Structures are given as C-alpha cells and as structure tokens.
Amino acid sequence: MKRQTIYFLFLLLMSTSSFAQNLVNEIQQEKRTLLALIKKAEKKGIDVTKEKSTIRTAEICERFADWDEKNIKKNEQLFKRLKTYKQNALEVAEELPNFEREEIVLMLQDAQHTLELALKGKVVKQPIEKIDWSKVKLEGSDALYNGKPVFLADYTWKPKVDFLTEYHGNLDGIFVTTKYLLDEKGTLKPNFKKEIIEKPSGRVGTVFLNHLNPPKWFTEKYPEASVGSRRYFDYDIDHPATRALQQSLLKSIVPTFKDKKYSSIGYMLVNEPHWHTKEKSWDTGEVSSYTFAKFRKYLEEKHKSIAQLNVIWNTSFESFDSVKIQVPMSGDLRGSAVWYDWMRFNQLRGTEWFQFLSDEIHKYDPKANTHIKVMPHLFSENARDHGIDLEALTEVTTVIGNDAGAVYSDMWGKKEPEWSSKYYFDWKQLCIGYDFMKSVSPDKLVFNSEGHFISTIRFRDLKMKPEYARATYWLATMLGLDVMQTWFWPRDVDGSLRKESKGYAASLTQMPRVINEITLTYLDMNANAEALTKIQKLRKPVRIFHSETSAINKPTHMEDVYHTYEQFLFEGIAVGFATKNILNKQPHHLWDVVVIENTPFVTKEERNALQEYLDQGGTIVMDNKSILKNEYGESIDVLTQSKGQLIKFNTAENIQKKVLSIVKKDDIQIHETNMLSHKGCIWRYFENEEKLKIVSIVNVGKSEAKLDVLLNGIDQSVELTDVITGNKIENGFTMKSLDVYLLKVGTIQKKGL
Template identity: 45%
Template sequence: MLVRLKYKVLLIIITVLFVGFGNAQTQEKLAQAKIKTLNTLISKVEKQGKDVLKEKMTVRTAEVFLEFANWDEKNVSMNTELFKLVSNYKDKATETATELPNFERTDVIKMLDEAIEYITLLKDGKVNRKEIPNVDWKKVNVEKAQITFNNRPVFLADYTWKPETKKLEEFYGSLDGFYISPAQIINASGEVNENILSNLNSKPSVTPGFVFINNKGVPKWATTKYGDGFTKFQGPPFFDYDIDNPGAKEMMSFLIKETVPKMAGNKYTDLGYMLCNEPRWINYKNGNKKVWYNSEVSSYTIEKFKAWLKEKHSSIANLNKIWKTNYTSFNEVTIENPIDVALQGTPQWYDWSTFNDARVLEWFTWMKSEIRKYDPSAKSQLKIMPSFFTDNDPCTGIDLEALAELSEINGNDIAAHYNYTRNGKMGWEDDYIFGWRELFLGYDFLKSVQPNQINFNSESHLLSTSHTRDLYMNPKYARAVYWAATILGMNASQTWYWPRKADGSLKENFSDNAYGGSNNQQPRVTNELHATIMDLNSYSEEIAAMQNQRKPIRIFYSKTSAYNKGEYMDDLFELYESLNFEGIPLGFATKNIIAKQDPSNWDVVLVQKTEQVTQDELEQLQSYLDKGGIVIVDKVSLKFNEYGIALPDLTQSKGTLIIVDLLEDMKLKALQIVEQKNNVPEITIIEENETDINGCTWKCVKNEKGNNVLSIINLGKTNATLNIQFRNSKNETTCFDLLNGISISSQPTLKPYEVLFVEVKNEK
C-alpha cells in the first residue's frame, strides 16, 4: 500500500513537471513578446521627450526574474528543502517549489502588462510623469542630515548580499562597504590577515557604503590569552566575547588600528562604521519559558556592577534601605544571573537593567573613540533593532536613545509586518492591513532624539522577516511600507535580502529559513519597491520636508517606567495610535530631549500612564513648565520615583499644567492646543470606511509654489472614502495627482495599501 502511494505521488510530480515544461515554454515566449512590446513603446515615448526610466527598470526586472525562474525550474528539490524551513510552507513545500517557476513567470507577465498599459497612457498623454532622477551613485553625497544627488535630496535602496554586477546595480542599488572581524586577527601580537590589508590597499573609493564590524569569530589565540570565559559570557547571537573582560579592548584595538587608517576618508565609509550587527545583551529569564538569546554575565561584569551601585547609591546603608537587604559592604552584593523577569518593578531589577544598558553604552563609546583615533571624521552607527524599544522588551542592554545620541547616523533594521506566521496574533490584524507599530514608533522616536541625522536601515525587514512571509504578497504593500518609512525619515535602506547569484543560483551551501517566499522570488514586489523609490526621488524636496516637519505633539517617554512596567509601550502606543490619523506630525519627549533641544520645537508634552520617573525626569518636566511650556498629564502618572518612593506634584508655574482622566480627553486637548497655536495643516480630511476607526495616515507640507502637498496611506483593512477640504473655506478644493499628472476628485477612495500623493489647491 505504501509503495503504491509513493508511486502515485511520484507520478503526480512527474506529470506536473511534464505539463509545466510545456507551459513554461509558452510563458517564456509570452513574456519575451511582452518585453519586446514594452521596449518598442519605450522607444516611442522616449522620442516624445518623456521619461521612461521606470519602464526600463521593469524590462530589467523581467529579464532577471525570467533567469531566476529557469534556475528554479531546474532546482525544485533544493527549493523544496528551503520552503520546508518556512512555517507557512513546510506542509506544502514540494507543491510550492514545483509551482514557483510558473508563479515567477506569471508575475513577470502581469508586471509587463501593467507597464505596457501605463506607458500607453503616457504615450497618449492621458497621464504625465515628472522626470525621474537617474541617480548616479558615484556622484551621491552623504551629508549630515540628508543624502543628495545634483544638489537635491535622494533616497537610496539596495539589498544585502546582492552581487556587484552592472546588470543588477544599474537599477537595484550600488551600495559599497567593507567587512572586518576579530577572526582576521591572526595572532596575539595583533597582526591582521595580509589578504585583508591588501584588499583595503587596493579597494577603490567609488560609491557610498558602510563598514560592517562583525563581532563574531573570536580567534583561538584570544581564548587562550584572555581565558575560557572570554567567549562564554557574550551577547548572542552576533557578539562572541565578553565586553567587560579587559582583553576585549586589546583585541578590538588590534583590528581597528590595522584597518581603520586604510579606510579613513573613503566613500565606502560615508554611511558610517557599524559598531555591531543587531546588538543585544539579554540577561533575564522567565521561569521555565524559553528566552531567546539570553546569557549569563562574567565575574568582570558583576564586579563592575558593584562599583556602579556604589557610585549610584553612595553608601551601603542607602542601598539596603532601597533594596530591603542587609549587606555590610558593596562587595557582598549578589544578583540573580540571569535575573528573573518576575522581579520586574523591584529596585534590584531597575538597577540591574539600568546598569546593563550603561555597560553596553560604555563599550560602544570606547569603540567609537578608538576608531576616531585613526579616522577623526568617522561616523558611527549601530544596526539596532528598534523592536527592543517599541515592544518594551525587558533587560536587553539596548538604550535606543543613548545609542542614537552616541551615533552620527541613526542605524537600524526596522521592520513592518505583512502577516505573522507564528502561532497567535500580534494585535494589529483586526484593525489594520499590516503591522506598522515598530515602523512608526521607531522612526518617530529616532527623529525626535536626533532630528538632524540620516536614518539608515541597513537590514530592512519591511518586506519580510523570519516570521513574516508571503510569496503571494500584494505589491502595493511594498509601495505603502517603503513610502511610509521614507515619509517618517528613512534616507537609505539595504533590504533583506538578495541571496541569489547573478545567474539566479543560490550561494554555495545555502540553507536559510528567510528565503522561501521572499523578494528574490517576487518580481512585482521587487519592481514596486524600486518604482516607489523612483517616485520618492522625483518629489524628494517635498518628501524631505515631510521627514523634517516640526513635531508639535510630543509623547513623554520615561526609561524608568519602561524598565519597571512590562506593558508600558502598549500604553504609549495606545496614545500614539489615537493621534496618528490626524495629519499632525508626532514625536517624543524625554528628559534629554527637553534638556538639550529647543522647546519651541513643540507645542505640548503628553504624559500617559507613566507612573514612575526619576527625580531628574520630573525636574525636566517642571523646568519646561517653568519656561512657559504646556504639559497634559493623566491622574496616574508621575507619582513615584524609580524605586517606588512618592514624588512631589508638578506645579503649573509660568506654563500650563492640564490634568485629565481619559486618553480621549488628552487627545482632544492636545489637538485644541495645536490648533490654537495655528500649527495644524490647512487641510482637513474626513474619512469614511467600513470600520469604527480611521485607517488613513497623512502628512501635509507646502511646496516651492506655496501649495499644499498631501501624502496619504491607507493602513486600514477596508476601502476608505475621503473628503479633502480646506479648513474654514467654502471654496472648491481641487486635487492634482502628482505621480500621474492628472486632476482627481477631492473625494477619492483609497483601497488598503494604496498611496495618494496630491497637490491640493483652494480654488476661489
């Protein structure tokens, strides 16, 4: 019986392959015919003096993915094994891998049909398009707050691991860089592999890039020299050594001293020295539940903690009073290692979490200073996962604000979620078409902390992550999410990822659960990503203005409450979410932001469910009030310090202190204040959809002609009909679709994922 079943399965596969071969030839011929048709139209439209860069890219995308499909057709078994690694394909891996080439060719044909339809409209004058800048990466300049080409802002996009070939770099990015690692230090005297040094000596400086400092691959000599614990107490998965061991500085100084002088001043360092890939020092446990990548710390760390406690608390008597202990000296202090998350909210938890962040900050501060010895103008960045901040993950060692302040470039690998393939839901599925919390909160926070720095997403997970994947992704999602990210402040991205070689084959010994269903199997998604970047670059001045808008409403973020309260960011997101569909840029305020930045940059600070703050945090809020600021606070906030000791109340002083009961009251009063100060957009939008919440997020700026330019993205799950109006005007509102060059209704309907970018006028 089993033999018969196996025979039937084999027969089905052979039949599918046989039928598929004929179908493949038909699809290939059809696609090639459509490429020919599109090229003919490109030639005609080009002769009319119209821009056709986007269609030329589509032809290239078609050619590339047809090659990919041919390779996939010959490698069904390999793709089957890779699909088995993806949770939502593992039970249908063979079927999906067998169908993949057909899907890719069909997707190419759809993409070509769409391009042919649009360029025909362009040829006939039914749509119009502003010229798309053909960005020459060799002539791109990375400035402090923006990236420019021909004295205009531009937004760059590339992929991790993409081959360096002209065919792929012409349209999909030409990011450069260099890779260094402790593994390249060959002995205890600090000599670096001669091949690495030779490569640096001969490496041309052509296009912008970044230096990837890998902290893995500790050489054997280092373990011998610094002890077995040197690699035991680390920051997994991407940090292989103990930052508190004195040997860490010696080892990394060897690497930096030999390599950085050869890299200084080269364009491939323009986007910074990336001090670490996805840093984390997770040092907590959760009873018997698994905590990903948690680790213990060394005796060096414990001794450093004792010294930190002494500096923080001054005397052992003070520590005992707060911790409710009876130590006779700081030398006796012990801490559970890893600490149990059940202790969150206790003084021990707070002190350990704060110290854990401080030691990580100290390490990267040293790394930056060591690099600056040999490259005084070096820019540093870290590929930080903002989810540690937005999800309020406990005890990670990552203080997003402090590390952003340390950096010259806001490095990150921010993510969004098209779907969720693990068990359960993430919380957004009932209301929104994709998960945008990390993206919006993360970039608005970084732009609040460092408003005049570039945001570089050096491992963009906007399309997919290990637990977010869909081979049949709606290409409009790619437009929505990259448009949103750029509007929020992203200047450059390196999307995860491009594991294929130029001929479509995968790298040797390739085995990765991130591949099946990702962008290298999605022609229209890939094409749409770069079409979106082209559109953003066509209107880069307006987009840059949106990135750098004043943020009149600031949500107060307290590290104290974040450390002590597991649901703190859920509470802050509730407030942020309620304000995110009002057309008013949102930002954050912290102790440091209030102290270091000009308070005229905002109108009001909102304090929501922030029960615990330090004395310093409270004093900065009071100082803001003393200078005439406005603070709206709910009745539960600002009651206790980090150790649960009661704090004095804020006083109104020269400012305005408003106490509210409900979140809705806080929102309404904040909007009223911004309106009273004439800092609301001239435009209002009334939305109607099939739900009880708004789904369209929007921004509005003035262009050089003085007209309003409006960007709208439908994050909702249903169509949204909008009524775009001018405030306090009875005149007709007219809308001009900037991307298509046509007039449209001021009452448009946006589908989920849809982006609208229009110039709005008040006709008299």
C-alpha cells in the same frame, strides 16, 4: 494500472512543460511590446526610466525562474523548513517557476498600460534621474546627488555587477572582523591588508564591524572572555582584553578607510546588539565577573552607602563587594528595586561599550560616521532586559542605524494581535521607532542596514501584494528613512542560490512583482525627494513623554505608549517624543505640547526636567496616573503649573481632544470615513513656494477609506492633483487599503466670485 499511472504522469509532465514554455514565450512577447512602447515614448520625450527598470527586473527574474525549474528538489527542502509551506512543499516548489513567470507577465503588462496612458496624454510621466552612487554625498540628515536629496535602496548580499546594480542599488562597503588580526599588536592578515590598500574609494557605503569568531590566539589566551557572549557577539564587552582587541583592530584599519567613499555611511559598530538577562528571554545568558564588579561599582556610586542600598533593596549586605544577584534574573522581580538597578545598569554598560568603539574610531578619523544596527522592536515592545537604551545609542552615533521591519502575519501561529483588527500590517516598530529616533536626533541620516519589511524568519508570504511593498517603504521614508538595505538577495546573477539560508524560501527573490514595486517606489520617491524630505523634516508639535524608568518597571508600559501614540498618528501632524534629555537639550519651540499618559515612574532628574519645562512656560497635558513615584516606587513631588500650563484629564479621549485643539491650525484637514471604528490613513503635508499644500498619504487600514480634503478659513473649492501622474482627483476620493498618494492641494475660485 501501473502503465496508466505512468501515462498519466507523462501527460501531466508534458502539460506542465508546455505551460511553462508558453509562459516563456509570453514573457518575450510582452517584453517586445513594452520595448516598442518605450521607443515611441522616447521619441516624444516621455521619461521611460521606470519601464526600463521593469524590463531589467523581468530579465533578472527570468533567470530565477529558470534556475528554480531545474532545482525543484532543492526548493522543496527549503520550503519544508517553513511551517506555512511544510505540508505542501513539493507542490509549492513545482509551481514556483511558473508563478514567477506569471508575475513577470503581469508586471510587464502593468508597465505597458501606464506607458500607453502616457502616450495618449492621460498621465504625465515625471522626469527621473538615475543615481551614480559614486557621486552621492552625505550632508547632515540627507543623501545628496547633484545637490538634491535622494533616497537610496539596495539589498543584502546582492552581487555588485552592472546587470544587478543599474536599477537595483549599488551600495559599497567592506567587511571587517577581529579574525583578521594575527596578534595583539594589530598585525593584519596579508591578504586583507592588501585588499584594503588596493580597494578603490568606490561608492557610498558602510564598514561592517563583525564581532563573531575572534582570532584563535585571542580565545586561547583569554578563554574567559567568551563569558557573557550573545548571538552576533562572541565575547564579554566588560573584559579588558576585549577592549584591547578592538583597539588593535581599529588602530590598524581606520586610517586606511579615512575619506573613502565606501566608508562614508560609516562604521556599523555592532550587528543587532542585545544582552538579554531575564530568565526565558530570547538569547538570554550569564554575565562575567567583570560585569558584576562593574555593577557593584555602579551601585556604590548611585546609592553612596551599603545601608542605603539595603533599605531600598530590603537586603542585608555587609558591603558593596558582597552584593550578589542571580543572572539571568527572574521576571517575577520586575518592578522591584533590584530589577530596576540591574536593568538600568545593563543599558548603561551597553551604551558605554558603543561610546568606547565610537571614541576609538574618532581617535583616528574625527569625521567618521558611525551607526548601530539596532532592532527598534527592542524599544517599541515591553521587554527591557536586553540592555539597549535606544535614546542613548541614537545620541552616541552620527547616523541613525536600525533594522526596522513590518509584518502582516506570523508563521509561528501566535494569537491574533490587537493591531490586526484595524490595520493591514503592524506598523508599530517602524513608526514609533523612527519618530522616536528622529526626535532624539532630528539632524541625522537614517540608515536601515537590514530592512525587514518584506521578510523575517517568522514572516513570509509568497503571494505578497506589491502594494504592501510600496506602502511600507513609502511610509518609512515619510518618517525619516534615507538609505535602505533590504533583507535579502541570496541569488547569484544566474539565479542560483549563493548562500543557503533558512530565511530564503518565500522571500524577496521569489517575488518578481515585489522587487519591481520596490524599484518603482524608489524611482517615484526620488522624483519627489525634495517634497518628501520636507515632510521628513516637519516640526513635531506633539511630543509624547517617554520614560525608560517606567518602561523598565512596568510590564506593559510600551503598550500604553503605543496607544498614546496611536491617538495622534492619523491626525495629519508629525508626532514626536520628549525625554529628559530632549527637554534639557533641545529648544522648546520645536513643539507645542508634551503629552504624558500612564507613566507613573520617573527618576528625580526626569521629574525635574518636566518641572523646568513648565517653569519656562511649557504646556503639558497629562492624566492623573503619571509622575507619581521614583524608580523605586517612592512618592515624589507632583508637578506644578508655574509659568506654563499643566492640564489634567481622566480619559485618553479628553487628552487627545485638548492636545489637538492646541496644535491644530485652520489650514488643512482630511476627514476619513471607513468601515472600521478607527482611522487608517497616515498623512503629512507641507506648503511649497507656490503656497500649495503637498500631502503624502498611506492607507495602512484594513478597509478602504473615503477622504475629504478641507482648507479651513478659505472660501474656495479644493483642487487635488496626483503629483506622480499629473491627474486631477475629485475630492471625496477613495483609497484602498495599502494605497499611497502624493497630492498637490490647491484651490479653485468659486463661480460667481
């Protein structure tokens, strides 16, 4: 029996080895076939940039598969870390190399098919210009190459060698930490000083300011400066020694980095900042005596007298110096005056810290860019104990930094979320986050320095559809994304694992077709960057009023914001937000109407900004549940129509209908029919110089959709052209879930006219 088992295993091993070798041989044959087609196409003047990039992706991923074949035990250990793959980790690790090779074969065959169509004249290949990252310039909200807008994409930790940078991104930059300081005077470690002096200007890039592991001399002298620390942030932002430490570092490095290409996207002030202060929140914790002292000063400035504070808080403190609260704070206090005052203060102190860092940098380089790797889900989700005011941070920095992501599953097995019944993936933090930040600062570049569309700690799928990658990156770009650094690329050039990480198994570098699709998507987007840039910059006629006051006080406020936003996202119009600051600082002609739903709590200043907007002739459509109370739940004066229009309805449906009647023009409409009760296609359009409409569409719905394009007021037939392929498309076309289209919409004169 034992001999039979050994013999069976021997045959199985031989069969597996033979299958692997067959795949290796098949890859070589498919590459030869594609290379031959490329040669033919080049002779005919057909652009083959995409096909050449696929060849390179194949060569890269072949090395990945070879390494995985030799390191099955290592991969098994890493797959065991994932709940999804834990029970069959060995099986997955054994299948991985051949899975990767099968993916390579498929993507090579797809490339052949497309090129064969081009050679037969059935599709038109767009010309694509390869980007020299050393010659990219940043102007306002655009990255420019040869004077034209481009979109840039790279990967975290990817080695900077030609083999990996020719088609897959070439972001430059430098890592900086206070650990490089030898003393309080700002003396830099010799090796680091030599590095920054000798480092060439290089390519467009960013400066990563790390706030972990302060120097030993600092922690020994100021041990209390670690009180109030959080993940990625090893010290108290309110401790004066912390500020002095940052001042020393920035004074030493900023003059050296000035005007260098590798710092052109700017200084990342903090990586994923957060200061959670609610019990049982993620990464919550205490705060320092310096923070409490600052809080008491804030209370005195806001409430003027301790008597007034005691009335509002229902307390009996003798003085502001005697005010005490418990941090972390109980979630049961949400909606109370003490909750509001602390959580709003927590946001203000965080904003003050970023303003301090920004001011210190600009002291030595007034033109320097800055950004923050803000987690947009801290805005789009309900929690408000984290100390992040997204609007304020967007205003503080010169570049809109973020690490927005998207998911379609959860490895941690939580209950089915609401979105999953309607949409293929959760677009909430991506869409709401980008539309909000671009409403605050429409003229700033958007840099996602840790993109989480493909994987997170809790979301990974080895069998991910390449179409999902195209849909998410395209959608993000439609809404403003300019530069992307995807999480993540942990492999070396030979395929070996450079940095072991619990985020590695079932992530990007084990999915050849996903890598390939990201590359092809960016090549397509850059071939049409001028059109997509115009879509990014569309006027946002509908503005949803956002109040952090209600967000802090209401347990589910952002769910209500999501539903309001959802009503307009699929209607072909750019959706934005309005806040007190936007109403006060931006020209009102940038929008047609402000929508207010389920926003009962506002400060006096927020209410007055809305009233002044009405006084100046603005239009507000709102429900009867909004603008009723101040931050402490006290009644306030209702809004009055004045010179503008104040329109109220009891239902969201009536609000949507009225708003769309205000903003909809007799121009272009897309009627969607699908198997669900909700639309799934997000679309935007603009009119080009030839009076043709250019429409970008992404189907994020769970079902396919039939789309009918109508040009109202024009007695002509609609002609649709796929911009990427040049093919004509019959109206009433079908988009599968995750499909992406860029269409040119024209008209054909009816026969007999």
